[in-house]
Amino acid sequence: MDLELTEICTCENKEAHMEAVIELPSFDSKLGSFPFLEKKPFELHIVNRENKHLLVEGETDVMIAIPCDRCLKEVPVRIHLIFDKKFPLKETEETKEEVQEADYMKGFHLDVDRLVYDEILVNWPMKVLCKDDCKGICRKCGADLNLQDCNCGEDELDPRMAAIQDIFNKFKEV
Ligand SMILES: [Zn+2]
Ligand SMILES: [Zn+2]
Structure with missing residues (x-):
């Protein structure tokens, strides 16, 4: 306007x-x-x-x-x-x-x-999460790990690792 x-x-x-x-x-x-x-x-x-x-x-x-x-x-x-x-x-x-x-x-x-x-x-938020402990998506099979477990094993990140992963992803985007 x-x-x-x-x-x-x-x-x-x-x-x-x-x-x-x-x-x-x-x-x-x-x-x-x-x-x-x-x-x-x-x-x-x-x-x-x-x-x-x-x-x-x-x-x-x-x-x-x-x-x-x-x-x-x-x-x-x-x-x-x-x-x-x-x-x-x-x-x-x-x-x-x-x-x-x-x-x-x-x-x-x-x-x-x-x-x-x-x-x-x-004012764009630095970080957006659907919930603090969102488990994310399995990078091998694409399963939403909040809804189901998958059998890909080592790619399941605990929330602390997921936080570190977020930082890496941010760097890649820049
Ligand atoms: Zn989420
Ligand atoms: Zn998987």
Whole structure:
């Protein structure tokens, strides 16, 4: 969603509460495409501070389906997003860099989806498990070891080994 902020940006000390809607159907990154299970409209508080800065504040929760690191079953993960951004309204030498960083602010338009995307990326969970002691999938026969035992023997990892395995898998992905 694109929020039109011309009036606030051009009117000194103006404040507004605006409802923002996430239009993104999923969070797509180099790790894959993760559908939103829940997202709701949320309120942004926007202030023009003496025509120098625009402050954008608000918070919301989203629920995203992320596969378990061990067994790949989808786990609903709640991510809390807090927005507390400051954009320069005038471009000066000092603010030039800030302007470039803020690619979700184009002219007097705020790209809400872009803002949400960046915030999810920053808050992305390091580890996702369907349960703490998830036994994962047998790498020989593909059996879900939470549901059944298999006879492949040595590949059955105890949870401590599985944790180490997770670390190795993470390194491989990078
Ligand atoms: Zn699992
Ligand atoms: Zn097996």
